[in-house]
Amino acid sequence: MNVKFLTLAVAASLAAPLPSFAERASDGEVRIIYWQAPSILNPFLSGGTKDLESASLVLEPLGRYDQDGNMVAWLAQSIPTVENGGVSEDLTTITWKLKDGILWSDGTSVSSHDVKFTADYCMHPEGGCSQLSNFDDVASVDVIDDLTVKVTFGVPKPFPYGPFMGSTSPIIQRAQFENCMGAKAPECTEANFNPIGTGPFRVTEFRPNDVISMEANPNYRDPSKPAFASLVFKGGGDATAAGRSVLETGEFDYAWNLQLAPDVLANMEAAGKGTVVSAFGTLVERIMVNLTNPDPALGDERSTAAHPHPFLTDINVRKALSMAIDRELLVEIGYGVAGRPTCNILPAPPIYASNANDACLIHDIEGANNSLDEAGWMPGPDGIRQRDGVRISILYQTSTNAVRQDFQALIKQWWSEIGVETELRNIDASVFFGGDPGSPDTYQKFYADLEMYANNFDGTDPEVYMGNWKCDESPSPDTQWQGANMPRYCDPEYEALLDEMSKTGDLNERARLAKAMNDMLMQNFIMIPLVDRGRVSAHSNSLGGVVLNTWDSELWNAADWHRID
Amino acid sequence: MFHYTIRRLLLAIPTLLFISLILFLLLDLAPGDPTAQLPLTIPPEVKEKIRLSLGLGEPIYIRYLLWLQQFFVNEPLHLLAEITNIDLSGGAQRVISWQTRSPVVDIVVQRMPQTLWVVGLSYVIGVLIALPIGIISAYRQYSWFDQIGTFVSMVGFSVPTFFTGVLLIVIFSVQLGWFPSIYDTTHRVEDWPSFLFQVKQLAMPVAVLALFNAAQISRFMRASMLDNLNQDYVRTARAKGLAERVVLLVHVLRNSMIPVVTVIALGVPTVFGGAIITEQVFKVNGLGQLLITAIQANDIPMVQTLTFMFAVLIVLFNLAADILYGILDPRIRYD
Numbered sequence: 001m002n003v004k005f006l007t008l009a010v011a012a013s014l015a016a017p018l019p020s021f022a023e024r025a026s027d028g029e030v031r032i033i034y035w036q037a038p039s040i041l042n043p044f045l046s047g048g049t050k051d052l053e054s055a056s057l058v059l060e061p062l063g064r065y066d067q068d069g070n071m072v073a074w075l076a077q078s079i080p081t082v083e084n085g086g087v088s089e090d091l092t093t094i095t096w097k098l099k100d101g102i103l104w105s106d107g108t109s110v111s112s113h114d115v116k117f118t119a120d121y122c123m124h125p126e127g128g129c130s131q132l133s134n135f136d137d138v139a140s141v142d143v144i145d146d147l148t149v150k151v152t153f154g155v156p157k158p159f160p161y162g163p164f165m166g167s168t169s170p171i172i173q174r175a176q177f178e179n180c181m182g183a184k185a186p187e188c189t190e191a192n193f194n195p196i197g198t199g200p201f202r203v204t205e206f207r208p209n210d211v212i213s214m215e216a217n218p219n220y221r222d223p224s225k226p227a228f229a230s231l232v233f234k235g236g237g238d239a240t241a242a243g244r245s246v247l248e249t250g251e252f253d254y255a256w257n258l259q260l261a262p263d264v265l266a267n268m269e270a271a272g273k274g275t276v277v278s279a280f281g282t283l284v285e286r287i288m289v290n291l292t293n294p295d296p297a298l299g300d301e302r303s304t305a306a307h308p309h310p311f312l313t314d315i316n317v318r319k320a321l322s323m324a325i326d327r328e329l330l331v332e333i334g335y336g337v338a339g340r341p342t343c344n345i346l347p348a349p350p351i352y353a354s355n356a357n358d359a360c361l362i363h364d365i366e367g368a369n370n371s372l373d374e375a376g377w378m379p380g381p382d383g384i385r386q387r388d389g390v391r392i393s394i395l396y397q398t399s400t401n402a403v404r405q406d407f408q409a410l411i412k413q414w415w416s417e418i419g420v421e422t423e424l425r426n427i428d429a430s431v432f433f434g435g436d437p438g439s440p441d442t443y444q445k446f447y448a449d450l451e452m453y454a455n456n457f458d459g460t461d462p463e464v465y466m467g468n469w470k471c472d473e474s475p476s477p478d479t480q481w482q483g484a485n486m487p488r489y490c491d492p493e494y495e496a497l498l499d500e501m502s503k504t505g506d507l508n509e510r511a512r513l514a515k516a517m518n519d520m521l522m523q524n525f526i527m528i529p530l531v532d533r534g535r536v537s538a539h540s541n542s543l544g545g546v547v548l549n550t551w552d553s554e555l556w557n558a559a560d561w562h563r564i565d
Numbered sequence: 566m567f568h569y570t571i572r573r574l575l576l577a578i579p580t581l582l583f584i585s586l587i588l589f590l591l592l593d594l595a596p597g598d599p600t601a602q603l604p605l606t607i608p609p610e611v612k613e614k615i616r617l618s619l620g621l622g623e624p625i626y627i628r629y630l631l632w633l634q635q636f637f638v639n640e641p642l643h644l645l646a647e648i649t650n651i652d653l654s655g656g657a658q659r660v661i662s663w664q665t666r667s668p669v670v671d672i673v674v675q676r677m678p679q680t681l682w683v684v685g686l687s688y689v690i691g692v693l694i695a696l697p698i699g700i701i702s703a704y705r706q707y708s709w710f711d712q713i714g715t716f717v718s719m720v721g722f723s724v725p726t727f728f729t730g731v732l733l734i735v736i737f738s739v740q741l742g743w744f745p746s747i748y749d750t751t752h753r754v755e756d757w758p759s760f761l762f763q764v765k766q767l768a769m770p771v772a773v774l775a776l777f778n779a780a781q782i783s784r785f786m787r788a789s790m791l792d793n794l795n796q797d798y799v800r801t802a803r804a805k806g807l808a809e810r811v812v813l814l815v816h817v818l819r820n821s822m823i824p825v826v827t828v829i830a831l832g833v834p835t836v837f838g839g840a841i842i843t844e845q846v847f848k849v850n851g852l853g854q855l856l857i858t859a860i861q862a863n864d865i866p867m868v869q870t871l872t873f874m875f876a877v878l879i880v881l882f883n884l885a886a887d888i889l890y891g892i893l894d895p896r897i898r899y900d
Binding site: 127128213249271483 | 618672742
């Protein structure tokens with residue numbers, strides 16, 4: 001199914017005619033539907049994908065990631081590297097040079113002052129900027145001349161592409177946002193709804209949580225683009241309705257993120273009005289293993305490093321749980337073209353993907369049983385395995401979501417075949433991911449033995465992501481339950497690798513280290529990866545130029561979109 | 566009657582204040598977090614800063630008082646400035662939505678047209694259909710007309726709008742291609758073709774909601790007519806030799822309308838509340854959709870303001886229903 005689909009998708013993209021050198025605004029209107037409606041067009045005040053992607057039609061960064069995760073210069077002349085002298089030898093500065101003659105949509109020219117202002121805007125302590133982590137360790141941003149800006153970091157930054165790269169860190173106009181710094185940021189409704197940008201389109205009307213009307217930017221740097229004179233960005237409804245409007249009724253040209261049951265999507269596509277496209281990024285649906293004891297009797301020390309887990313600290317148990325899962329079947333039932341089985345927590349980009357753990361793809365109940373037998377976990381009178389009075393009885397929690405509940409039911413069945421008792425629990429997503437330290441049901445508190453959710457990382461560099469499993473990232477009462485190390489995993493060897501990575505600038509060497517860390521986590525079964533979840537979108541057959549990109553905004557190349565007759 | 570109205574209005578003030586407090590406490594004490602919908606890639610310390618910038622660092626009573634001031638002082642002052650150009654507010658903070666970082670009231674005003682078009686029209690059409698059906702059904706009780714009317718209203722009442730809505734979309738948008746499945750809120754009626762388009766895009770959502778409304782009201786109408794038709798005064802009227810038309814439409818109908826008018830008046834606030842499900846199904850993006858997205862995003866100022874405005878409408882229309890009662894039925898006197 002997957003292979004067939006991908007071949008079709010590739011064939012479709014090859015069959016599309018090369019972009020004709022049409023004039024700007026010659027192709028009428030393009031209509032996009034996102035089933036989550038954009039609330040604001042200032043990406044620094046909202047982290048939601050819907051907001052970032054709608055804003056990416058207007059606001060652009062200095063550099064973007066293409067569909068393969070490679071960096072491409074966008075507003076900059078080139079991507080600065082150590083080789084071309086853009087990044088200093090000691091890895092503490094990066095110097096960006098803007099392309100000459102770029103104009104804002106209001107006709108004024110873009111200068112390095114705007115770039116510096118963008119950094120100041122986001123780094124303002126009272127602004128509540130949601131993209132602040134892109135500016136981690138930035139000591140200063142200095143204007144060298146009108147087109148050159150130098151970012152200095154407080155520490156050596158082997159991957160200095162946080163600021164001004166990708167859809168999460170675009171450049172905003174200083175003249176427009178000058179009076180919107182810090183606590184004033186939310187009050188600038190006009191600027192937040194109608195940002196002036198350099199992108200192919202500019203906003204004519206913004207209706208929050210409803211619809212955005214845009215028109216071609218008359219000052220866009222390529223005089224022949226965009227091909228469309230206007231753009232309608234409708235939001236709201238649900239994924240089914242969005243898919244239907246592109247694939248079945250043809251009212252819209254592009255529908256985003258169609259997380260639908262595989263058969264529903266196939267039926268819609270059969271109507272023949274549009275094409276489903278998919279691409280894979282780093283989003284992995286995984287089961288986190290709690291290495292600490294969540295027993296309610298422990299009170300405040302529940303799920304903290306003070307008390308090791310009674311049976312999940314045994315690697316044989318963790319291994320058996322992983323072996324008993326049929327990942328192929330999970331993909332088939334839950335995701336179809338939008339998923340593929342994975343044995344890695346770091347599945348992409350290609351240079352970081354390890355293939356040392358692929359054994360997990362085999363569904364092996366017998367092997368799992370053997371592994372438990374050898375470790376001395378023997379079935380008790382009720383058929384549940386136990387050792388020294390400890391029964392393997394698991395509380396397995398996740399957020400409320402139809403696919404996740406299907407997964408839970410299937411996995412519970414497989415585990416029952418290896419003598420493991422499973423109690424299932426699901427929690428409303430806004431509570432589970434809410435991070436409220438007062439709630440016992442958050443994914444950070446992890447008052448369960450196992451929990452399942454999906455996570456990924458921004459951009460293409462996995463250093464921060466791999467840093468999630470540092471010992472001091474473990475959530476605990478001392479950290480107000482903040483931190484991303486859900487398994488409470490602590491291994492000095494792992495941290496040594498991480499430390500080495502933070503001092504290494506060479507990309508291939510970084511890839512080796514990242515793979516080694518991934519293998520370490522996987523071979524110790526600290527987490528049980530299930531499905532590599534891709535992005536599925538759909539476009540009408542008359543819309544050309546769509547290149548689905550999971551490393552940046554999906555609408556990253558909207559300037560190249562055009563109408564096919 | 567006048568004194569009664571004044572008294573009720575004055576009594577409404579503490580009632581509404583109490584409602585606003587309960588709403589605020591309910592929303593605030595319910596689990597949930599405005600940053601929960603943000604991607605997991607945003608680190609928790611950044612989320613914490615976002616929460617502080619939304620004012621969540623303040624204690625609960627400060628936030629409640631702040632909302633009271635924003636809603637009852639700053640918003641009216643702003644409205645005054647808009648109308649008369651006399652700015653007394655001095656740029657004081659209005660009620661700001663957490664999702665959009667823009668004034669809640671502006672968004673509500675922006676959403677009003679589509680909700681009034683769709684939900685309001687369906688209410689009017691629903692009432693217009695329901696009254697004759699109710700009257701005839703009662704007059705010819707157990708006739709084939711009554712049986713069909715009962716069947717249709719049972720269907721309309723028991724089949725949920727998310728089913729009828731999607732069914733209509735599949736038939737009329739996907740199969741036949743007559744009507745758009747997605748409502749265009751930016752559409753402006755300027756000439757004949759654009760009016761036709763407006764009718765087309767209203768057709769399905771209005772039909773779905775009108776069926777639902779008509780089903781409810783026609784049952785009330787029928788029941789109320791049946792109550793009156795067996796009364797002694799009807800027999801007397803007939804014995805006096807009054808025409809059947811006069812008996813039915815003047816005497817019985819007027820008496821039967823008393824409870825029905827109350828039901829209709831009490832239903833008006835729901836028009837402003839929007840129709841959450843139908844709006845989602847047809848992407849009308851009116852007040853109902855605004856409320857549900859705000860709830861999902863834990864946008865407390867938005868939810869608080871919207872639900873409070875609904876509360877005001879409900880209190881006012883309750884009063885209106887009571888006054889109508891007095892006008893329709895001379896036996897009822899409040900003073």
